Amino acid sequence: MKQPKMTDVAKVAGVSPTTVSRVINRRGYLSEKTINKVEEAMRQLDYRPNIVARQLQSQRTMTIGILVPTVANPFFGELTFKLERYFFDAGFKVLIGNAENDIKKERLYLQQLLARQVDGLVIATHNHQQQIPEYQNTNMPVVSIDRYLHETIPNVSSDNYAGGRLATEELIRRGAKHIIHTDSIERFNKRDYLRQRAYQDVMKEHGLEPITYKIDFDSRPELMNQFFNRIFDEHPEVDGIFVSNDMDAIQLLQVARQRGMTVPSDLQVIGYDGVPTTTRIVPELSTVVQPLDEMAKTAVKLLQKEIKGEKVTGSYKLPVKLRVSSSLK
Amino acid sequence: MKQPKMTDVAKVAGVSPTTVSRVINRRGYLSEKTINKVEEAMRQLDYRPNIVARQLQSQRTMTIGILVPTVANPFFGELTFKLERYFFDAGFKVLIGNAENDIKKERLYLQQLLARQVDGLVIATHNHQQQIPEYQNTNMPVVSIDRYLHETIPNVSSDNYAGGRLATEELIRRGAKHIIHTDSIERFNKRDYLRQRAYQDVMKEHGLEPITYKIDFDSRPELMNQFFNRIFDEHPEVDGIFVSNDMDAIQLLQVARQRGMTVPSDLQVIGYDGVPTTTRIVPELSTVVQPLDEMAKTAVKLLQKEIKGEKVTGSYKLPVKLRVSSSLK
Numbered sequence: 001m002k003q004p005k006m007t008d009v010a011k012v013a014g015v016s017p018t019t020v021s022r023v024i025n026r027r028g029y030l031s032e033k034t035i036n037k038v039e040e041a042m043r044q045l046d047y048r049p050n051i052v053a054r055q056l057q058s059q060r061t062m063t064i065g066i067l068v069p070t071v072a073n074p075f076f077g078e079l080t081f082k083l084e085r086y087f088f089d090a091g092f093k094v095l096i097g098n099a100e101n102d103i104k105k106e107r108l109y110l111q112q113l114l115a116r117q118v119d120g121l122v123i124a125t126h127n128h129q130q131q132i133p134e135y136q137n138t139n140m141p142v143v144s145i146d147r148y149l150h151e152t153i154p155n156v157s158s159d160n161y162a163g164g165r166l167a168t169e170e171l172i173r174r175g176a177k178h179i180i181h182t183d184s185i186e187r188f189n190k191r192d193y194l195r196q197r198a199y200q201d202v203m204k205e206h207g208l209e210p211i212t213y214k215i216d217f218d219s220r221p222e223l224m225n226q227f228f229n230r231i232f233d234e235h236p237e238v239d240g241i242f243v244s245n246d247m248d249a250i251q252l253l254q255v256a257r258q259r260g261m262t263v264p265s266d267l268q269v270i271g272y273d274g275v276p277t278t279t280r281i282v283p284e285l286s287t288v289v290q291p292l293d294e295m296a297k298t299a300v301k302l303l304q305k306e307i308k309g310e311k312v313t314g315s316y317k318l319p320v321k322l323r324v325s326s327s328l329k
Numbered sequence: 330m331k332q333p334k335m336t337d338v339a340k341v342a343g344v345s346p347t348t349v350s351r352v353i354n355r356r357g358y359l360s361e362k363t364i365n366k367v368e369e370a371m372r373q374l375d376y377r378p379n380i381v382a383r384q385l386q387s388q389r390t391m392t393i394g395i396l397v398p399t400v401a402n403p404f405f406g407e408l409t410f411k412l413e414r415y416f417f418d419a420g421f422k423v424l425i426g427n428a429e430n431d432i433k434k435e436r437l438y439l440q441q442l443l444a445r446q447v448d449g450l451v452i453a454t455h456n457h458q459q460q461i462p463e464y465q466n467t468n469m470p471v472v473s474i475d476r477y478l479h480e481t482i483p484n485v486s487s488d489n490y491a492g493g494r495l496a497t498e499e500l501i502r503r504g505a506k507h508i509i510h511t512d513s514i515e516r517f518n519k520r521d522y523l524r525q526r527a528y529q530d531v532m533k534e535h536g537l538e539p540i541t542y543k544i545d546f547d548s549r550p551e552l553m554n555q556f557f558n559r560i561f562d563e564h565p566e567v568d569g570i571f572v573s574n575d576m577d578a579i580q581l582l583q584v585a586r587q588r589g590m591t592v593p594s595d596l597q598v599i600g601y602d603g604v605p606t607t608t609r610i611v612p613e614l615s616t617v618v619q620p621l622d623e624m625a626k627t628a629v630k631l632l633q634k635e636i637k638g639e640k641v642t643g644s645y646k647l648p649v650k651l652r653v654s655s656s657l658k
Contacts, residue, residue, distance in 0.1 A: 043466065046466065046467075046468055048443055048444045063424070070410050071400045071406045071409050071410050071413075071425075072403075072406045072407045072409075072410040072604075072605070072606060073406075073606070074401075074403060074406070074606060077400045077401045077402075077403070077406035078401045080401075081399050081400050081401040081427055084400075084426065084427050085427065085429070088426070088434070093424050093426070093441070093446070094424065094425055094426075095392070095422050095423065095424055095425075096400075096409070096413060096423055096424075096425040097413065097417070097422070097423075098410055098413050098414065100414075105417070112422070114377055117422070133372065134372075137375065221609055221612075247609075247610075250610050251609075254612070275401075276401070277401060277402070277403060278610065280550055280576075280580075281576075281579050281607065281610050281611060282610060283550075
């Protein structure tokens with residue numbers, strides 16, 4: 001069968017080829033009736049405007065690449081969902097890559113996406129940026145989420161320092177005296193660990209001794225169990241824990257329960273993230289809520305500016321809030 | 330600055346332009362050393378092969394569209410993660426769209442993606458397919474996940490009937506006498522509800538009366554709470570519940586706990602899905618595990634066949650297994 005042409009569509013719809021083109025590109029005034037006639041004719045002939053060819057002309061793909069560790073993690077699932085929503089509203093489609101803590105896979109994605117397949121990138125991966133030279137010398141518009149990539153690349157995050165202060169101050173205010181902080185060791189070069197620094201500052205301001213334990217991000221459940229059991233063995237006096245992410249905090253609640261501890265009377269717990277899905281599954285967890293919706297909106301806006309040719313750099317720290325639930329007294 | 334050409338890359342790398350082209354397209358024998366030299370030269374010059382132009386020549390985009398309700402839901406997050414992994418291994422990139430139970434958004438995606446932006450589609454949305462004419466008359470390769478779209482479109486799912494039998498038989502075997510089933514009302518035209526049918530068949534085979542309650546898929550937490558409270562009010566004798574998805578089952582466990590019921594001694598519970606993330610968060614939930622990895626692999630294989638021009642239709646039902654945990658006696 002011969003591929004139908006725009007003139008065939010025009011004939012069937014009883015309009016001019018210019019009108020067909022205007023319907024396809026949604027250009028100029030068009031009545032609902034004309035749009036329907038042309039779309040019906042397109043459907044009838046199975047005519048598809050060649051968008052790839054048009055993109056080549058405009059040098060735009062109207063597509064954004066998003067790289068995350070994995071959308072299977074509720075935090076990155078929610079982030080990807082929100083980014084896609086706002087990019088869609090802005091007329092962009094979204095290519096998703098799960099870098100899976102695999103530097104080779106991240107580099108392969110970057111090399112291919114940088115080859116003009118996308119107009120811009122949002123990066124939220126956890127691999128070590130020093131081992132990914134593509135970030136050092138790209139002309140591609142890029143925004144990173146909660147990680148520093150390069151001085152030319154703007155970074156959007158929750159206000160990690162304010163969040164760390166909020167959590168620690170709340171535990172103290174509610175009577176906890178022996179507060180421990182657990183943080184993840186990131187595979188990327190995390191220069192600041194601001195949630196931890198805030199915890200340490202608040203503890204010192206109150207004359208309390210800060211104690212931080214660290215474990216690899218997204219460790220296997222058995223390792224997490226050992227990790228929290230070790231903390232309880234080494235610090236039987238602990239009565240408050242600020243955990244740097246909710247997935248870890250949920251496992252901590254399980255370990256505490258297994259050891260016969262009662263939350264919050266024996267132990268008060270605050271996590272970090274506050275993604276709707278995990279909050280729905282574990283509503284008892286108090287947590288510092290990241291403004292994921294605002295973060296996604298901001299990332300989309302910044303990337304659009306870069307795509308238009310504006311120079312954008314710096315850090316965009318968005319305000320957090322505390323969600324108080326029954327894991328606090 | 331002038332855009333660098335392939336001949337510039339060849340000069341810097343000290344190889345012929347043909348070799349540069351072979352490296353870009355990974356064609357023919359290439360030593361590690363040659364690849365490194367060429368890639369280094371490409372980086373140095375910030376040279377990007379124009380993939381869009383090459384795609385236009387080949388009529389292939391090497392991109393697949395995946396439409397789900399939302400990747401923020403752990404089931405679809407995991408499914409998307411697995412699909413992306415196997416498509417990546419097969420050389421494809423993945424465009425993701427969250428249809429969000431919004432028929433207009435799903436149709437907009439379809440119209441744009443059908444316009445040659447992708448080589449094929451995987452559809453796992455929950456909107457009513459009768460209201461989406463694009464599925465009725467497309468030449469585009471499509472595979473659906475756990476939902477019937479059209480007789481020409483192959484469908485991959487877990488063996489829902491076997492899963493429903495497995496759950497119900499297990500509850501009976503472990504002594505439950507008053508077993509209720511809760512199922513979701515889907516927005517799409519779900520013709521079979523096989524998990525429910527299997528529950529009914531097994532109950533009747535054992536001389537027990539089947540009782541099914543239904544609620545909209547992905548309802549708000551407050552509605553879910555009312556829903557489960559109503560079941561307990563109307564059936565105080567209930568001692569076993571088979572819930573058609575884990576997110577609902579988790580909320581049921583919360584309601585049972587609030588009412589002072591003890592799981593499993595007062596009430597045994599089996600869910601459906603068994604996604605690693607939810608299992609990690611709520612390890613006590615027994616559930617029918619969908620073979621998501623196999624389902625993703627199968628969908629990728631089928632779609633590749635369709636893209637090569639093979640005709641593929643029919644249903645592919647993959648075997649489930651039971652995960653027994655402390656929500657069962």
